[in-house]
Amino acid sequence: xxxxDPPPPAGVLRWLSESxxxxxxxxxxxxxFILTEPAAASRLTIVELxxxxxxxxxxxxxxxxACGLHRYADLRVAIAEEVGRSGANRWxxxxxxxxxxxxxxxxxxxxxxxxxxxxxxxxxxxxxxEVLDQVAEAIVGARHCHFFGVGTSAIxxxxxxxxxxxIGIACWTWxxxxxxxxxxxxxxxxxVFVGISFSGHVAETVEVITAAAARSTTTVVITQDRESxxxxxxxxxxxxxxPAGNQQAQATAxxxxxxxxxxxxxARIAQLTHPAVxxxxxxxxxxxxxxxxxxxxxxxx
Amino acid sequence: xxxxDPPPPAGVLRWLSESxxxxxxxxxxxxxFILTEPAAASRLTIVELxxxxxxxxxxxxxxxxACGLHRYADLRVAIAEEVGRSGANRWxxxxxxxxxxxxxxxxxxxxxxxxxxxxxxxxxxxxxxEVLDQVAEAIVGARHCHFFGVGTSAIxxxxxxxxxxxIGIACWTWxxxxxxxxxxxxxxxxxVFVGISFSGHVAETVEVITAAAARSTTTVVITQDRESxxxxxxxxxxxxxxPAGNQQAQATAxxxxxxxxxxxxxARIAQLTHPAVxxxxxxxxxxxxxxxxxxxxxxxx
DNA sequence: CAGATTCATGAGAATTATTTTCAGCGGTTC
DNA sequence: GAACCGCTGAAAATAATTCTCATGAATCTG
Numbered sequence: 066x067x068x069x070d071p072p073p074p075a076g077v078l079r080w081l082s083e084s085x086x087x088x089x090x091x092x093x094x095x096x097x098f099i100l101t102e103p104a105a106a107s108r109l110t111i112v113e114l115x116x117x118x119x120x121x122x123x124x125x126x127x128x129x130x131a132c133g134l135h136r137y138a139d140l141r142v143a144i145a146e147e148v149g150r151s152g153a154n155r156w157x158x159x160x161x162x163x164x165x166x167x168x169x170x171x172x173x174x175x176x177x178x179x180x181x182x183x184x185x186x187x188x189x190x191x192x193x194x195e196v197l198d199q200v201a202e203a204i205v206g207a208r209h210c211h212f213f214g215v216g217t218s219a220i221x222x223x224x225x226x227x228x229x230x231x232i233g234i235a236c237w238t239w240x241x242x243x244x245x246x247x248x249x250x251x252x253x254x255x256x257v258f259v260g261i262s263f264s265g266h267v268a269e270t271v272e273v274i275t276a277a278a279a280r281s282t283t284t285v286v287i288t289q290d291r292e293s294x295x296x297x298x299x300x301x302x303x304x305x306x307x308p309a310g311n312q313q314a315q316a317t318a319x320x321x322x323x324x325x326x327x328x329x330x331x332a333r334i335a336q337l338t339h340p341a342v343x344x345x346x347x348x349x350x351x352x353x354x355x356x357x358x359x360x361x362x363x364x365x366x
Numbered sequence: 367x368x369x370x371d372p373p374p375p376a377g378v379l380r381w382l383s384e385s386x387x388x389x390x391x392x393x394x395x396x397x398x399f400i401l402t403e404p405a406a407a408s409r410l411t412i413v414e415l416x417x418x419x420x421x422x423x424x425x426x427x428x429x430x431x432a433c434g435l436h437r438y439a440d441l442r443v444a445i446a447e448e449v450g451r452s453g454a455n456r457w458x459x460x461x462x463x464x465x466x467x468x469x470x471x472x473x474x475x476x477x478x479x480x481x482x483x484x485x486x487x488x489x490x491x492x493x494x495x496e497v498l499d500q501v502a503e504a505i506v507g508a509r510h511c512h513f514f515g516v517g518t519s520a521i522x523x524x525x526x527x528x529x530x531x532x533i534g535i536a537c538w539t540w541x542x543x544x545x546x547x548x549x550x551x552x553x554x555x556x557x558v559f560v561g562i563s564f565s566g567h568v569a570e571t572v573e574v575i576t577a578a579a580a581r582s583t584t585t586v587v588i589t590q591d592r593e594s595x596x597x598x599x600x601x602x603x604x605x606x607x608x609p610a611g612n613q614q615a616q617a618t619a620x621x622x623x624x625x626x627x628x629x630x631x632x633a634r635i636a637q638l639t640h641p642a643v644x645x646x647x648x649x650x651x652x653x654x655x656x657x658x659x660x661x662x663x664x665x666x667x
Numbered sequence: 668c669a670g671a672t673t674c675a676t677g678a679g680a681a682t683t684a685t686t687t688t689c690a691g692c693g694g695t696t697c
Numbered sequence: 698g699a700a701c702c703g704c705t706g707a708a709a710a711t712a713a714t715t716c717t718c719a720t721g722a723a724t725c726t727g
Contacts, residue, residue: 111685123686
């Protein structure tokens with residue numbers, strides 16, 4: 066029975082390429098073919114495979130048995146599974162490479178996806194749950210809540226504001242320094258100011274958060290650099306993942322990281338105020354009904 | 367022939383969970399079973415599968431055809447491949463669970479990260495590179511470029527505009543329908559209009575894109591639903607990944623997906639206009655120098 | 668509301684794929 | 698060189714799959 070090897074517990078292809086040398090003759094031929102074109106092999110019937118390898122169907126059946134599988138059909142799905150598994154690594158590989166003007170579009174996509182997902186994972190990993198909780202609580206408990214960012218971070222500020230507003234908390238996103246400074250000058254310790262800046266070195270945002278801090282508001286900062294001037298002025302500091310490899314993808318990756326922080330804080334707020342939020346969200350949704358077209362009615366007819 | 371949908375080019379399981387609703391009766395039963403236990407399903411013979419689902423072998427064959435596959439054997443390997451693919455990455459496990467008010471913060475983070483990364487990967491996979499190229503080229507070649515979105519999609523529109531503006535293309539993001547309609551009324555075939563809507567059913571966005579189309583501009587649409595009124599009016603359609611499991615994370619996941627599309631188009635545009643972009647980006651960066659604090663001087667002193 | 672039509676379904680026949688059996692053949696041993 | 702061993706493919710046997718078609722449910726139409 067167990068002459069050569071125990072059958073492959075998982076991974077026919079791996080087993081073939083490793084202990085595959087122990088196969089002789091026709092079986093070896095079949096093994097080689099499968100290793101060369103596993104994807105194709107998994108789509109062939111037993112007869113076709115036999116023809117392609119110059120063997121016979123019966124031999125292919127014996128081959129399947131030699132692989133520790135009962136039927137030829139099992140061999141097929143085993144190979145297919147492994148093909149799928151190896152094909153899946155597309156998205157986790159070559160971050161850190163620069164993009165060149167003549168790179169294929171596929172490569173651009175690949176790099177951006179990996180950079181962005183990596184940023185999400187990295188950001189999540191370095192997250193301090195305690196701070197996060199405090200941020201959520203601060204926002205929930207705030208009388209007023211203010212968001213500020215400049216340039217690309219203005220967009221994160223807007224998103225944050227939109228979300229928080231949507232669940233019924235009084236908040237503003239200020240589109241420029243002056244408005245933000247005015248808001249800060251009228252704030253007090255019951256309020257929360259959120260400043261967002263990728264670098265943490267943007268003068269306007271620092272200025273706004275400084276002014277807010279001077280009025281004893283709770284200051285929250287989202288940035289990448291925890292040593293930056295902006296970060297130093299934060300009561301509660303949330304950091305996005307630091308640059309990982311690829312330069313060009315950095316900006317976009319950080320955007321995703323910032324949004325992830327917003328997502329999480331938002332979700333946490335929703336948790337903290339659960340029943341209220343559910344109701345508010347329903348109201349929000351139905352407030353938009355008149356602006357939707359061709360929609361199947363909500364919840365069956 | 368093509369009654370409901372084109373067959374799945376890649377990803378039976380994905381196709382089933384998306385357009386799977388279009389299947390009725392016995393076919394639906396089979397689809398559900400496969401979605402529930404894909405790994406098991408791929409190892410069953412057609413007779414076994416028929417028994418388990420309370421249908422007949424013939425129906426299973428028809429099911430395979432409905433999936434765009436010729437033979438049942440093809441269905442098996444297709445499922446197996448996909449099982450292998452999803453089993454390979456660990457972030458795809460616990461998506462689909464609802465968030466409960468008393469879930470731990472760690473769990474919230476986990477779910478959001480998985481949902482978001484999944485959305486990125488899914489979106490990338492379903493991307494049509496050709497369309498993407500056409501979008502990039504259209505924007506590069508446009509006289510004027512306009513972005514419009516309402517609600518949360520307004521933020522994506524803004525981000526898109528910000529990016530494109532940054533590399534020196536004349537473009538606008540319109541904050542409200544009226545402005546957008548006015549812009550559309552003055553546009554012509556040299557211009558590009560980009561409409562963004564998660565659902566594709568937002569009246570305002572549809573209206574703007576319709577108006578733009580009437581003026582023969584090139585219309586680009588970013589949405590999730592390729593059958594939506596908005597999508598139907600698009601010259602060039604980019605779709606984000608459809609809901610994958612978790613309801614609450616859906617909105618945030620789609621936001622990331624939209625941004626990924628923006629990232630990619632942006633990167634592509636940068637490629638197409640390479641030397642120009644490098645220079646413009648340098649200028650953009652130095653334009654902000656006066657607003658940075660405590661920064662080590664760029665590129666040595 | 669009856670009749671017509673369409674369509675999904677499963678039963679069974681027809682086909683195809685797979686496995687098993689077995690005879691032949693090349694190599695090895697005595 | 699004869700006997701044996703074990704691999705191999707041909708062909709028979711079996712299992713799986715597909716095809717055909719009658720049935721009945723559902724929808725449409727007059």
